[in-house]
Amino acid sequence: MSILVDRSTRVIVQGITGKEGSYHAMACREYGTLVLGGVTPGKGGTVHEGFPVWDSVRDAVEAVHPDVSLIFVPPAFAADAILEAADAGIELIVCITEGIPVQDMMRVRRILDIRNEEGETIRLIGPNCPGIITPDGAKIGIMPGYIHKRGRVGVVSRSGTLTYEAVWQLTQLGLGESTCVGIGGDPIRGLNFREVLALFEKDPETEAVVMIGEIGGEDEEKAAAFARAHMTKPIIGFIAGLTAPPGRRMGHAGAIVSGGKGSARDKMKALESYGVIVVDNPSVIGQTVAETLKSGSYRRVPACHG
């Protein structure tokens, strides 16, 4: 088992004829992911690097019934691409694009929320994220596949390379990963920590979760509060940005301490108070997971059920 994606997941790539889309569509295929083709408006009917190309997501859906759309469309057109995928009935949308205007994402999230309230189940991962991978199953994103190893630990993170760092440690220690989800570094995104934690809790293969957050917002705190009430599996947390000055954006659009809110110190304190095992040194994430699992006494008792 794993969460969201596995060996049988059928994937199309929006923006497949672009430089990034083309490179990563091939890398995903090489990893063993079922990449069935892609979409570039105006290039329908052509074949690109062995992939059939359609003019619209709707055409692709009709032809190959994909489960997932992986988006590499430039920032100016990415919001439209997400909505197109949702409108065509794709239930898992993974948007890699970095630099989408925040108000575009505000409108996209509102539309997705409305559709979900009306009974659909559309999930968005990202934007500005590395994507999702179930080792030995499906790599749907830009992460280096080979650093992963199928195993016991779920990983959810707002960052890219910092996630690889943690994954590498888990792999080296032989623990491996069940699924790794990069939820992205933008202030408004699709899936959040809380939703991914809930999925990991239900997944029998996942025995512990590594949660990598950073400064800005309060999603880590909300997720930890949820975990306190609903999760039995241990969570090992790291928050990046302890030394980041307030009011400055640290690379990611969402990584900013504003109005005295969202500092790393406050997040770490909140996480600890909710029972998350917080590490302040990212070099020991893997080791901490290993020790936690070895101790055997990790199984938490949720504060309440419901």
Add this chain to the structure above:
Amino acid sequence: MNIHEYQAKELFRSYGVSVPSGIVVDSAEEVRTLIESKTGIFGGTAQVFAVKAQIHAGGRGKAGGVKIAKNTSDIPGLVAALLGKTLVTHQTGPEGRLVRKVWIEEGAAISREFYLSLVLDRSSRRISILASTEGGMEIEEVSASHPEKILTLSVDPEIGCKGFVGRRVAAFLGLPVNLYNSFSVLLANLYRFFTETDCMMVEINPLILTGEGRLLALDAKVSFDDNALYRQDKVLALRDLFEENELEIEASKHRLNYVKLDGSIACMVNGAGLAMATMDVIALAGGTPANFLDVGGGASKETVEQAFRILLGDPAVKGIFVNIFGGIVRCERIAGGIIAAAKDVKLHVPLVVRLQGTNAKEGREMLRDSGLNLQVAEELFEGAEKIVLAVKGAK
């Protein structure tokens, strides 16, 4: 991106949000000429003027950056005193900001003062309106001492800032009913400005009610979404490079994501999250980070070389820590880039390179065999300890 108050007020005016009439000058001579020729605001009936230093930071009033002139003859002297002065406010840091422009506006008869702001609120994922009856005070202070005096409500993007929203805020502020409509129009205009120009935050503190029953924005603070600047040419034209750090401007030209900090150990990292974590680990090892720098995924020779030059442009830097996790780009290629760049840029400070990931062993061997004066590390914390020690030893 931030802009000056006078620029924000010009934008407000074009969106139908009333502001006091004023003029921006960059010399006392210029304002003297304008006064003598009774140009603009100096030709009217105004007796009192506000003289305000233009820098991208709040807290100007307390720092002595805002003066009141009771007659026009005082103005040139006040302007001369502000221009060229370095203002230190709670938002500038100890180095302060140099005043290069001064905004002079007509004084207004204040009957009541309010606080009004719009902010893109990540938590509700909507544009939130914040309004308070405590105008002129820091909103953080009001929030701590009198949270009941602040109204927060978020606008559904599918509905927009309609009349009912404006009336609700007007009622909270205790405005007379005959002003509900003009307040709603002001708020709707402000919302339209916010969405059409891709703002992240718009703050009016204070918004005043004049003796004649007019609503005026006495101050204006605006920040824009950097991601949206590609479609906001008019906004981009307002960028003031003097307000930005020179090294940060240089870095942005090379598509490097750099933020200058106060410490002495520079770092160069691929990826924003890992870059932040690297800063943290430097502090954990007993050092102080000199910067945030994300060189992106590639870390080619050219990128690394540019990055070295920028890091060395900060005189406070006493050592450099390169931390690269090689994923798609293999470590031996990254090592090659670092070696070539380090040879071109004559490094005069200790260098520690930590390589991990794809073909890391080969990459580290290349670095060790390069003959360059550098140390190699495998683990993140090990690398941070090495650079902290090297910098201490060099002193």
